[in-house]
Amino acid sequence: MIMNNKKELKRLYGFALLTIFVISISLPLSHYADAQIIFRNTLTGEQLDFSFAKKGEETKQQKYFMSTGLNQYLGDAEAIKVGADLFLTACSGCHGHEAEGKLGPALGDDYWTYPKNTTDKGFFETMFGGARAMMGPQYKQLTIDEMLKVIAYVRSIYWGSVEKADWLTEEQKATFKPAHIPKDYLEALKKHQESS
Numbered sequence: 001m002i003m004n005n006k007k008e009l010k011r012l013y014g015f016a017l018l019t020i021f022v023i024s025i026s027l028p029l030s031h032y033a034d035a036q037i038i039f040r041n042t043l044t045g046e047q048l049d050f051s052f053a054k055k056g057e058e059t060k061q062q063k064y065f066m067s068t069g070l071n072q073y074l075g076d077a078e079a080i081k082v083g084a085d086l087f088l089t090a091c092s093g094c095h096g097h098e099a100e101g102k103l104g105p106a107l108g109d110d111y112w113t114y115p116k117n118t119t120d121k122g123f124f125e126t127m128f129g130g131a132r133a134m135m136g137p138q139y140k141q142l143t144i145d146e147m148l149k150v151i152a153y154v155r156s157i158y159w160g161s162v163e164k165a166d167w168l169t170e171e172q173k174a175t176f177k178p179a180h181i182p183k184d185y186l187e188a189l190k191k192h193q194e195s196s
């Protein structure tokens with residue numbers, strides 16, 4: 001009887017050690033998994049491969065974005081200025097100088113072909129990996145950090161409804177004022193309404 005109890009104790013002791021071992025290994029692992037979010041191609045859903053990305057300085061805003069999907073450049077006047085210049089060279093040819101829409105759709109209104117573009121993670125995925133036709137992947141033109149600044153610029157000229165501005169916090173929504181609507185956008189809208 002005594003022998004058996006001893007054996008049982010040893011077994012329990014071994015089991016406890018094993019449990020502690022497993023927990024101590026899996027805790028840091030799950031922590032690591034939490035810190036990673038998966039970015040996906042807007043059309044195919046495949047995971048984006050960042051090894052092709054244009055190399056640039058890995059800023060702290062970029063690191064934060066890659067682990068949270070949140071863009072710290074929103075509302076940052078300096079980043080928005082840089083983003084505006086980048087937008088003019090990389091995007092305005094197709095999306096218009098004021099994002100009013102041209103070959104590609106307007107980006108300052110609240111109509112989205114891909115609803116996920118109302119989050120900065122989604123918008124970034126579309127920019128990085130591309131969408132249909134002329135909307136090619138932008139990873140050769142812009143670094144990840146530059147893309148975040150372009151997003152900050154595009155969000156800063158948003159003239160759509162506040163309810164659809166998912167990138168704003170509730171607090172920011174409360175004080176949100178839409179930007180001015182580009183003339184060309186209004187004219188195109190009028191023409192569209194007249195013809196339909």
Ligand code: HEC
Nearest residue numbers: 090091094103104105112113114117126131132134135138
């Ligand atoms: C050569 C033309 C071209 C260039 C350059 C271009 N785009 Fe596009 N873009 C398009 C077209 C065309 C579409 C529509 C594609 C579709 O519906 O799949 C589009 C779609 C998009 C969408 C999705 C809009 C929605 O309604 O969901 C976003 C976001 C976008 N572009 C951002 C950008 C940004 C930012 C840049 C610059 C870094 C850029 N594009 C450069 C042509 C272009």
